[in-house]
Amino acid sequence: MTDLQDSPAAAATIDIDKLMAFVGKAVDEVGATLNTALVVLGDKLGYYRAMAASGPTNAARLAQDTRTDEHYAREWLNAQAAGGYVEYDAATNRYTLPPEQIAALTDPSSPAYLPGFFQIALGTIHDVDSVMDAARNNAGVGWHEHNSDVHNGCERFFRTMYNAHLVDEWLPALDGVVEKLQQGARVADIGCGHGASTVIMAQAFPNSTFVGSDYHEASIDVARERARAAGVDDRVTFEVAGSTAFAGAAYDLVTTFDALHDMGDPVGAARHVRESIAPDGTWMVVEPMAGDSVSDNLNPVGRAYYGFSTLLCTPASLAQDVGLALGTQAGPARIRDVVTAAGFTRFRTAAETPFNRVLEVRP
Known part of the structure; x- marks a missing residue:
């Protein structure tokens, strides 16, 4: 047994104030971790939507509105109030969902719609045992091996950003692309998942044709249904194909949304x-x-993405042939290296958001 006097902690002088500050931070972190599940629960049980519709409410009313047990509604409301997600009025014993949270938690058309972000995070954490096994065995965890909260949360989270930016900002930032799409272009959407990006583009540009591809057959099944529901299946097709084997040629536009870093090769x-x-x-x-350095990414967005990279994206790459494992925070310089190695000669950042960088790559 190691003598505690010989431990690094004993050898260093501990600042009690710093230690307790870190303990306080840890308490906040555990609360935030549990709140990820509470947000997903509130989304799936309809708590947020019911509060948006009812205005100030209490546990009994919320349980009645959602046909759930009052005990769960009571504890959930108190947890949400403690975290600042809902407002509590002690005089009336009522809880209110503020208008900003209504937009962020109940309105799928809002550019700040967040339930998918929490859902993919919860699903990712759920599969941590598989990731630990893979880390011990120099292996990976394929996208297809994850639970449905990962797949559905991914679509919901990224679709929010694509709805907000893709047609009005990102595509116009590319040289001459919108004009081609308006006239009628051939488009390949690689790693399309549930097809959110493909369908959004097809709705905006009815003269163009689109082919979405993904190696995950279950996602392609969902994508086909999404296209049918949106009424664009006359100009959108989906195929089960890996990123090095999708079909077709002479595409005017190829798109890859939040997927290149997940690829094994x-x-x-x-x-x-x-x-x-x-x-x-x-x-x-x-x-x-x-950014291109670790220091560039030591911020809240980088923290979230490094977390997803450890538990989701890097294992996905390592589960495939080559397993390059770029990582979610690869940065533009590494992406440039990838595309120039493949023979592309032009590369630039076309647009940015707090969550995404849009790169234009040309032959």
Whole structure:
């Protein structure tokens, strides 16, 4: 047994104030971790939507409105009030969902809609045992091996940003792309998942045709249903195909949304894009916002993305052939290395948001 006097902690002089400040931070972190599950619970049980509809409420009313047990509604409300997600009036014993939280937690059309962010986080944490096993065995965890909260939360989170930025900001930031789409272009959406990005583009540009591809068959099944529901299945097709094997050629536009860093062989995928794109075509690569150094990413957004990188994106890459494992915070310099290795000669940042960097890549 190690003598405590020989431990690093004993050898160092501990500042009690700093120690207790860290303990306080840890308490806040545990509360935040539990709140991730509470937000998903509130979303799935309809608590937030009921509060938005009812105005000031109490546990009995919320339970009645959602047909749930009052005991759960009571404790959930108190936890949300303690975290500042709802407001509590002690005089009336009522709870109110502020208008800002109504927008963020109940309105799918809001650019700040957040339930999907919490859902993918909760699903990612749920699979941590598989990630630990993979880390011990130099293995990976494939996207298809995760639970449905990962897949559905991913679509909901990223669809919010695509709805807000894709058609009005990102595509117009690319040189000559909107004009081609308006006239009628051939578009390949690589790593399309549930097809949110593909469907949004198809709705905006009815003269163009779109092919979405993903290796995950269950996601492609959902994407096909999304296209049918949106009424764009006449100009959108989906195929089950990996990033180095999608079909078609002479594409005017190729898109990859928040997926290049997840690929086992991003260089191979880039080479396939280079072979499949028209001579004057454009590859739009949308990646999580990141700088080129660790220090650039030591901020709240970088923290969240490094967390997803450890538990979701890096294991996904390592589960595939090559397993380059770029990481969610790869940064533009590493992405440039990938695409130039594949034969592309032009590369620039076209647009940015707090969560994303939009890159224009040309032959």
